[in-house]
Amino acid sequence: MTRLATTVILMFLVAGLIGVDPGQAGPAPWKPARPITIIVPWAAGGSTDMTARIMASQMEKPLGQRIVIINSPGAGGAIGMKEVWDRPRDGYTWTANSSTAAISYAVLGQLDLTHRDWLYFYSLYAPNVIAVRADSPIKDVKGLIDAMKARPGAVTVSSAGAGSSGHLAAETFRLAAGTTYRHIAYAGGAPAVVAAVAGEVEVVMQLSMEAAEMLRAKRLRALAVMSSTPLELDGYGTIPAITTIIPNFAETGSYFGVMVPRDLPAAVVAAVDEAFQFAADTFTLRSFAKHMGTAHASLSGKRASDVTEAKARRVAWTLFDAGLAKRSPAELGIPKP
Amino acid sequence: MTPWTLLAEFTRLVTNPMMMFLVLLGGQVGIIFGMLPGLTATMALSLLTGLTFGLPVEYAIAVLIATYVGAITGGSRSAVLINIPGTPAQAAVCLDGYPLAMQGRAAEAIGLSVTASTLGTLFGVSMLAVFAPLLGQVALKFGSWEFFWLAIFGIVIAGSLTAPTDPIKGWMAGFLGLLMATVGLDGIHAFPRFTFGRVELQAGFALIPVLVGAYGMGEILSVMRRDERLVVETNLDRVIPRVREVLRHWRHILRSGLIGTTIGVIPGVGEDIASWVSYDTAKRTSRTPEQFGVGSIEGLIAAETGDNACIGGAMIPVLTLGVPGSAPAAVLLAALTIHGLQPGPLLVLKHPHVIAEIVAIFVAATLAVFILSLIFVRPMVRVLLVPRQALMPIVYVLAVVGSYAIAARQFDVYVMLAFGLLGFLLQAAGFPVAPLVLGFILGPMADDNLRRALTLTAGDPTPFFTRPISAILVALSALTVLSRTPLPGWVAGRFRALRPRPGGAA
């Protein structure tokens, strides 16, 4: 009797340890046995890093394991992405990035990996916002176009670097409004925004989450959000949509989230997805998204791949039209939008 | 914020046992990270940000702040004991700390450096409490022009300080560092420079492997080269310095504190430059400048006060503008943000007590680190009794792990080895290593800001000389070069004839 009880208890203990219910058929769900590493290919403190950290904190509970963040910045994130790709396909190494960056590497000729090689778990969508210093004489988008026409190639616009989302937004604006500007690159989104606050540049078109705090503090003034719907920013007010001035403006913006190689075992992907679904729905992530002036998202699987593919058409061809592409998007099989 | 709210916050903190436990824990973790070459304050903070996410905000911030203070204070141990700076901030500490240890005064040197660190941190934090809003504005006055000159100024000072008899070697090491930093994608157009088509080289050489290589590996090689058994007996009865001895240097402490805080406020420039500039100023104003580099107490105190005062300074733009004043402060900024305390101009409006609370945590953390540091001096000093040939294999393992751990790249281990050999050869030929590393750190700053500034004005260089802060920096750099140009032989004449621009001829 005692022996039987011991055996049963032991069975449950063992089952609990390896995570399998006795008697359940079918493929065993994946359960990580050691800490998972997310290699963030950007510096600590940036938008990607913050998103990854907050997602990791919420995904730890359903996975029952610690998630460790390692920052491996450089080459616009290309190196970190390649490191993750070169790791074994055991599900213990993930990355985190923005959709724009993941798309750009192949087009910019930095990596052979394209956006189709990854699976996405997006929890945020950040649109680009056109902002100027609070005391700028430029009052609205019309005023900005007039200024750019009055001083061709002399209105300075800061961005987080060549091919960054802020640069893409400025290029999209240039093509849509038929104007010119002077591109000033900084080492990241935050320094680009600070340059506008300090008055070193006149305009910044970085992502909403990067400008949010300076907008709330009334150091910057938003002219428009580069999307077809206005943006409601906590503690600032409504930012008008750019489409009220330039009707068929192609929306720019980036999704943010965790990414894993597409060829991971299905059981691993299912486990990551389950943990992601849980995390994306938490109050912590929702309030984080709202506070950062971004839209909350919960996209994974085919839906995430589809929105990435749609973004890829815009991003890849804008890079091509701006003369930044090393490889033609057509050659990568990305059709014109 | 009145002194009373501060006092109330402080009392509340120290009477909370959980809080005190976490502060002590964070402080000790920080000291260990700071001590081990290759593990930096930045890394300690970024690891702990994840580990403490589940804690209530106040506790999490307390752990992180204590770790920050601990790491910047703890780095001087390895600088004094094995001549390898624990974090980049302690490069200047090596100059006098290690000679003191070799004279058998290691315990005294550690005691003094810990005391100076503590005073420095307290100075920086009190500046944070008093001037936060005001100094936040100064940070915004630094544009691309000023950052460029700041980088050049840094090289010029470090070069002339570390090669006092032959400054051209110091400046050459600095320029070599600047040049090495240009490998990789450039910061403006993402154009691959000197990468030979290799993806690993696109990110350039990472800072930590370069630092650990140049100092750690270089030191390993130069110890192993000599076949002598060097065991240093050190005097252990004086760990806690006498009050009078410290107070005698009050001028250096105040001045270095002020310099450190100001440099901390400037975004992107951190503890490493703060300690160099403090050290330089101390040497210029000292009555015994010949002692500097062979075991000067003044130099040690100035460098340590400077780098620790930088902490409080670096927090000022974090809390008032949401702009990090140094690399570890950037991680702290991210941590505050994900805990819902978005740093920036609105922080004080939304959370009126938060600055008082952070200042109180800083004060508690500083005192905790002070006590922890002094308790363990004696066991630490025993390191000097181990034959160095037996110690160095272990240091090498730590150097490898430190280079590898930061980004988990095997390539970084080879970078560490290569820079170790480079640093060793340069040192053997009479070049100082510190400007090489500083140049490497400042390379992107000089490069991006020069080109960005030229683009902003469409090629007009006049703002480089007419903007007020720029003009001051130019004058200081030129002064340094001219005052240190009694170069041996004809080089001096040649340099004078050319009327050198700061940094040689840039």
Add this chain to the structure above:
Amino acid sequence: MNAPASRSAPADVAAGLALGVLSLAFLVGALRMPMHTMHWTWLNAPGLVPAVLAAVLLAQALALMLRGLRHLRARSGDAGLVARALQWGAGRVVLTLALALAFAFLMGRMPFAILTAFFVFTMTVAFRGTTAWKAAASALITAAAVTWVFTRVFLVPLP
């Protein structure tokens, strides 16, 4: 003021030569970068700063080499190069480097703890740091402590 310069003369010539060649290579590489494209003019060309830095370093290296040569002429013959290198400790430096490279190369190809223990023991004994017993103890303690502290406490991935 001339004393240190003349004592270090051979090292100055060697260092000047090596750094001169290195900076020349950087200069050529920088000048071959495009100076003018549709994205940039010389004002913000990627090659601008490396070219200027390399040119300055080249000039400094030449100055150092010339100074060294002038002082070198004043000196008379020395012992053979090989003998001097050995006396200086070149053999020990090469051995250290070889062991260090072997360690770096074997990382990730065998368990880290075993590799560490093996390396610390070999190097300590090779350089007569302590007795074999103490070296073995130091190797085992280092291997165990490093592995445990980094993987369990700091959560840093080891190869």
